[in-house]
Structure formats: structure tokens, C-alpha cells
Amino acid sequence: MPISSLFRKEVIAMSAYKVADASGLIKLDAMENPYNWPEDIKTSWLETLRDCPLNRYPDPEAKLLTETIKYLYQIPDQFDVLLGNGSDEIIQILLMALPSDACVLAPTPGFVMYKQLSDCLGLNYHGIPLLAENFELNLPAMLAAIQQYQPSVIFLAYPNNPTGNLFSAASIKEIIKTAKGLVVIDEAYSPFADASFISSLGQYDNLLVMRTVSKLGLAGLRLGYIAGSTEIIEQLHKIRLPYNINCLTQLSANFALSNKALFDQQTQAICAERAIVYKQLKSLNGIAAYPSNANFILFKTPENTASKIFESIKRQGVLIKNLNAQGGLLRDCLRVTIGKPEENSTFLNALINSLGEIG
Numbered sequence: 001m002p003i004s005s006l007f008r009k010e011v012i013a014m015s016a017y018k019v020a021d022a023s024g025l026i027k028l029d030a031m032e033n034p035y036n037w038p039e040d041i042k043t044s045w046l047e048t049l050r051d052c053p054l055n056r057y058p059d060p061e062a063k064l065l066t067e068t069i070k071y072l073y074q075i076p077d078q079f080d081v082l083l084g085n086g087s088d089e090i091i092q093i094l095l096m097a098l099p100s101d102a103c104v105l106a107p108t109p110g111f112v113m114y115k116q117l118s119d120c121l122g123l124n125y126h127g128i129p130l131l132a133e134n135f136e137l138n139l140p141a142m143l144a145a146i147q148q149y150q151p152s153v154i155f156l157a158y159p160n161n162p163t164g165n166l167f168s169a170a171s172i173k174e175i176i177k178t179a180k181g182l183v184v185i186d187e188a189y190s191p192f193a194d195a196s197f198i199s200s201l202g203q204y205d206n207l208l209v210m211r212t213v214s215k216l217g218l219a220g221l222r223l224g225y226i227a228g229s230t231e232i233i234e235q236l237h238k239i240r241l242p243y244n245i246n247c248l249t250q251l252s253a254n255f256a257l258s259n260k261a262l263f264d265q266q267t268q269a270i271c272a273e274r275a276i277v278y279k280q281l282k283s284l285n286g287i288a289a290y291p292s293n294a295n296f297i298l299f300k301t302p303e304n305t306a307s308k309i310f311e312s313i314k315r316q317g318v319l320i321k322n323l324n325a326q327g328g329l330l331r332d333c334l335r336v337t338i339g340k341p342e343e344n345s346t347f348l349n350a351l352i353n354s355l356g357e358i359g
């Protein structure tokens with residue numbers, strides 16, 4: 001018997017989540033904020049960390065940071081918040097709390113971790129295709145799937161990754177009302193979108209709102225949070241490992257969020273650049289760019305050229321994301337994260353050169 005037969009069949013069937021090597025390249029593949037901090041802010045951050053007691057376990061409930069988050073993002077007092085080592089860990093915690101035969105539903109194309117984590121836990125994942133013309137929710141299909149599968153959890157990314165759009169809020173509300181299971185609105189890109197379901201928490205018992213500081217500009221810290229009713233969050237705390245948020249993350253996030261004005265400036269700059277890159281992409285012959293409420297833009301290349309264009313752009317020193325292999329609505333699609341103005345120009349020139357190469 002091979003030693004691998006010790007593992008669950010769904011684990012053996014999976015592949016590990018691969019991250020492309022970006023060394024030496026301009027990194028526009030992972031929705032990171034391209035801006036670092038000014039020197040004076042770095043200095044006060046290091047001062048904050050000086051006396052961090054690394055010999056002690058961190059506060060298991062990260063009370064101070066939780067309070068900061070509740071206050072800053074106006075999460076009403078009657079709701080609870082659970083912090084995760086990135087929102088990826090929160091998705092994992094939530095799915096681990098479900099019965100082993102539970103169904104999980106999400107529109108597709110969508111964020112890959114919903115399926116990846118459902119698969120590795122042996123849950124039944126169902127992806128419901130978005131409408132081809134505008135990546136909007138197919139509401140009748142979603143409602144039919146809810147009736148058919150009775151999902152324990154539905155994930156809706158708002159804005160959606162990798163398409164960048166905000167789904168219709170009316171459709172989302174219809175889904176929350178119809179579903180008997182939990183509905184997680186994943187607001188990973190909320191810093192770039194003027195829309196949120198946080199203020200709707202009080203209206204629906206089954207609604208959870210999840211966010212992360214990663215796309216805001218703190219991807220290295222690994223911190224996400226989810227807000228919802230006490231009855232739901234208290235179950236999730238039982239699955240959470242006791243010290244899942246380390247003390248450096250607790251202190252650094254608390255420090256960073258108290259300098260929120262800095263991130264607001266950076267996200268405004270990124271949104272302004274998004275408009276410029278979108279306009280330039282749209283002006284290119286053969287490229288179809290999709291409108292975005294996030295810090296990236298999805299675009300379609302001429303038929304069967306996506307991988308060639310991706311490789312050519314990479315040879316010219318810029319790493320973006322090739323989504324062509326995912327197929328379906330993502331055939332021929334590439335995704336670029338908005339970087340600094342000069343990085344975006346380098347990307348656009350590389351794209352123009354690559355279009356010339358394929359003729």
C-alpha cells in the first residue's frame with residue numbers, strides 16, 4: 001500500500017495552491033497595494049513593536065484589535081467579530097464547522113478558495129455560472145440551486161474576484177431571504193468599492209460579512225475578520241485555534257488601522273489609476289476590458305492568445321495573472337492588479353508589444 005493511501009481520497013485528488021515566483025518582475029498578479037509607508041510612520045511602527053513580549057502567547061481573543069475593527073468599520077455592538085489568519089482561514093473555520101455532507105454554493109467564476117477548501121474537507125461544492133454578458137448573478141439559477149441543494153453556506157464576493165464587478169444588491173438580498181443556510185458577503189475589495197452589506201447585518205439572521213486587510217495594503221500581516229450574530233460567531237470560535245492571530249500582527253494591525261488616513265490616500269490613488277488603466281485597455285484593438293470596483297481589471301484577449309500574451313508580458317518584466325486555463329467565462333482572460341503609475345505604464349507598453357508580436 002502506498003503511504004499516500006493513508007490520506008483522504010479528496011486530499012489525494014487535490015493540487016496545492018500554487019503561487020507564481022515573481023522575483024525580478026513587476027508584481028501585478030496578486031491584488032497587493034503597491035505603496036509602502038513613509039519613513040516617519042515606519043519609525044513609529046517599529047517603536048510600537050519594541051516591547052512586544054515575544055516570549056508570551058498573544059491575547060487569544062485579540063481584544064484590542066477586535067475593538068479597533070468594530071469601531072473603525074462601524075460594526076454594530078450587538079454583532080460579534082471573529083478574526084482569522086487571513087480571511088482564507090475564516091473560510092476554512094466556517095467550512096470545518098459544517099456537517100460532513102453539507103453543500104456549499106458560490107457563483108462562478110469566483111474566488112478559488114471557496115472550492116479549494118470545500119473540496120479538501122469533502123463537502124459538496126456547487127458553482128453556478130454568472131451571466132456571460134456582464135458577470136452579473138444569474139438570479140433564477142441561483143434561487144433554483146438553493147432549492148435543489150439547500151446549501152449550508154453561500155459565498156458571494158462583493159466585488160467579485162476575478163471579474164471585479166459588484167453584483168446587484170437586490171439580487172443578493174433575494175438570495176439572503178431565500179436561503180435557509182448562511183450567506184457570507186466577502187468584502188475583500190471594500191476599500192475600492194463604495195458599497196457594503198455591513199449596515200444590513202441587522203436585517204437578516206443568516207448574513208455574515210467578511211473582510212480582510214490584505215488588499216487594503218497589509219497582505220503580509222495575514223488578518224481577516226467576519227461579523228455576524230453572536231449565535232453564529234460563537235460556534236466558529238470553537239473551531240478557531242486559540243492563538244491564531246500572532247502578537248506582531250495584533251500590534252501592527254492595530255497601529256496601521258489607527259493610521260487609516262494613510263490607507264485612504266493610497267486607495268484613492270489606486271482608484272484614480274484604475275480609471276486610467278481601464279481607459280487605456282479599452283482603447284486597444286482586440287482587448288475587451290471589464291469595468292471594475294476592485295484594485296484589478298479583468299480583460300479578454302483575442303481568441304487563443306491569452307497564454308502567449310501573458311508569457312510575452314512576463315518576458316518584458318511584468319507578472320500578471322493568466323486565467324485562461326480556468327476555462328468557462330475566463331477563457332482568453334487575463335487579470336492585472338493596479339500598481340503605481342510607472343508600473344501600469346510598463347504593463348500597458350508590454351501588452352501593446354505583445355499584441356504586435358501575435359500580429
Ligand SMILES: *Cc1c(COP(=O)(O)O)cnc(C)c1O
Pocket residue numbers: 031085086087088089111157160161186188211212213214219222223224
Ligand atoms: C484575496 C481574497 C481573499 C483572501 O484574503 P486573505 O485575507 O489575504 O486571506 C478573500 N476573498 C476574496 C474574494 C479575495 O479576493
